[in-house]
Structures are given as structure tokens and as C-alpha cells.
Amino acid sequence: MAPNIVLFLTDQLRRDALGCYGNEICQTPNLDQLAEEGIRFDQAYTTSPVCSPARASLMSGLYPHNHGVMLNTHIAPAWSRGLSTDVPTFSRLLKEAGYVLDYAGKWHVHQDIGPEEYGFDRHKMGRGGRGKIVPGTELTVEFPGSSFPVAGTGEMSPEEYKTWTVTDCGIEMLRERAGGEEPFFLRIDATAPHFANIVPEPYASMYDPESIPPWPNFDESFEGKPAAHLRKHREWNLQDKDWAWWRQVVAKYYGDVSLIDTCVGRVLDAIRKCGIEDNTIFLFSTDHGDSMGSHKHFEKSGTMYDEVFRVPLLMKVPGGVSRNVSQFVRLMDLMPTFVEWGGGKLPGGLDARSLVPLVNGDDPDDWVDSVYCESHGEVWGYSSQRMVRTEKWKYVYTPHDLDELYDLEADPAEMNNRIDDPMCADVLENMKGRLLGWNDATNDMFQWHWVRFNFPAPIAP
8 A cells, every 4th residue: 555644844943953954952753753764855945935835836846936726825916816726736745645634723824714625535624732931021122103922931731732632633534544545645733833932931941041052153243234234123122122131031942842842742642553664654844943042033935045945854664764865955845745655646847856866865956066046025015035055055135236256155144245255156156056957947936137147157057
């Protein structure tokens, strides 16, 4: 029988919040064990810094500029209510291949219709939420017209918390499907650790803020950076927020992450107890990352730093396969991966590529040595940014602002923008050629002559 597939997806999770990706403070024992016993992807990237475009890419295997969901579907500037039902999705293709499919938790791919319209048999949201904040524990951002809570201790128990109840729904579905004759696909989507991090005890007090050092790029001066970076800092009214404040927020964020880890452990335990471990693939990832104080920013949209675009991707496949994968991959590559695992038929015209060869230990000669990402704005309306990243360099193209170029070997924190450094002229020429090559390979927007006149000849990915 084709394998069962379980995907546990989070919302706005920093890759470097996990122990298996180098964090020495935040406790994630279940995810660390998953990484040790399974497959850890070290260069996984999302296509977009916001939820709906990234999640639509995961469903469809297409870049946002091809599937048409450019912004979050619930905000005023969005012209799309969500992913068209005419677009092939992994869920429909698995359904055609004989799978039963269940979905627990956050959706955010379409405002008006749910997962059932895309091939899933059931969708359960889970009970509860974050609940009220224990008085005196709230951390807020003050605006001229309001005060906005971003973190605090929640009054509810862990078992009442949204992440826990969504996991309960997923485990219930898993147990019901485990004895069936058809292979199943189960997706569990937590809304955490997206702010506000209103975390229940004991997770809220798990981390002493004073033990949390500042991010390597917290001391951002905004010199030589796009003007929008400073504007974003000021729009969030963060000018007076020093690390003494930020580390309290990060402590609650870490508590949220550890609670997620506990819930991942519960799902893995349920798989074992159901006796289906030998025929079940388990995956863990997120839709995108979070600044959470890096570069003195909150949230995600407007910058193309690795804290936002580089994501965790862990999986465990039957047979005890254990390895770290260093090649560049995208979250949307899971779409054809799921379909290949399930024996389905893939449509043509995908931007994504199956990860099965990498999972099997192969190193295809034609695997790309760079990754391409895009951003179309968010709550402030539409904007346009593109990024191409190699192992050593990152180039960010922002037509309405200053471009960026970072030497990631010398400057992994992305503090020194070398876009105007004459010593980097040849590198810049190469990176611009790579970006245009990706543009052409994916039918992106830079087609007008007077745009292309500013680029060198395209370098195909």
C-alpha cells in the first residue's frame, strides 16, 4: 500500500528557534530527535514571506506570480480571494490516487471556501484560542491610537490552547484512519508561534529572558539599507524597544515553540501506538519565518532576510533513513513530492520539483545551486521584491527602493549591504543575471524592455 503521509505545519516559525538548527536555549527535544533519526533539510526556503501566498504555493507547486495569490487573502488590498479551484493541488491528485485526506487547523488559502473544495474529506478547526492574558504579564507595542499586545502569559491550560486542541483533532483523525484500507494524508496546521504569543504555563515561564542573548543582527543601524527597513521599524513604533524588552517577547515565543514540540511528540507517539510507523511518512515545517527582533523588526513582510525566508524542514520516512540535505529546496517542492510518494500523476507546468531523489540519497547533476523568492507586499498594499540566493551571496531586487547584496559567508547576519561596493561589481553582475534567469524560467514579471535593459544576460537556474 502507498505510504500514509502526515504533515505538521506551523505559522511564522524561525528556523533557528529549533535545537536541531543550532538554538542552544529553546528546548525542542522531539524535533531534535526527528532531525537526528530522519532527514534535515538545511537550505529550505519559502516562496513568500506571508501566509496565503506561501500556503497556496505548497498546495499547487507554483510561485505566487503563477498561482495568483499575491497577498494574504483577508486583507483589504488583496485582489484574490484565494487559490482558484481550477489549479491542480497535491490534495486533489492524492485523492485521485486513492487517498483519504484530513485537515486540522489553520487554512488561509481561500477566504470563502475550505480544504474540502480542494480534495480533503474533512476539516476540523479545533477549539479555543490563546485566551486572556494574566494581568501584569502583557508585553505591548504602543501606537498613537492604540496599544497592541504581542506577548504574555495565558490564563488557559495547555490542553485548552489552540495548538493543543488542533493536535487533538489531528490525532483523532489519525486513529480513525489507521485501521482503514486506504492510505491517508493528514495535515495538522497550528497558528502558533505567530504573535501574539499568549502562552500557557508552564511554557510561558520556561525561559528566563536574561538568559537569551540578542540576535547577531539586533544591533541594526539601517545605514546603507533600503529606506523601507527603517520605515517598517518606525511603523511598528519600536524605536524605544531595547533588547531588555525584546528578550521578554522572545522568551514567550520560545515557550510557544516548545509547546509545538510537545504536540509534535504527541503525534509521533500516536503514529507508533497505532502501529503504522513502518508505512507512515512524517514531515514538519512552517509557512515562513519571523523577524522577532532581528534587524529590530517585528513580523515578516517588507524584508527578504533569511530569518523570514529560510525555514525548517524535517521528515521521517520508513526504513530508518537519516541524513542532512544541503541542496536548496522550496516549501512548494512538497507538492510534487507528496504526489510522487502517493503514486499520483503530476500535471505539467509546475515550478516545484520533487524531493524524492534527495530523500533517497541521490544528488542529481541538474539540481539548482540557487533559490528564488518573491514578495508582493502586505498590509500597506502591493509592492514588488525578488531575491536570488546562492550558498555565498544574496541579491535582493527592489525596484521602488535600494537593492541589497550580502556576502553570506563573511556576513551571515546580513548587516553590510554591499550593493554599491565596486569590489563586488562582478558578483552583482552575476547575481542579477541569475535573478533574470529565474525570472525567465518561471515566467515572472520582468519582461518589459526598459526593465531588462538594466540587467545582464540571463543565467538559467
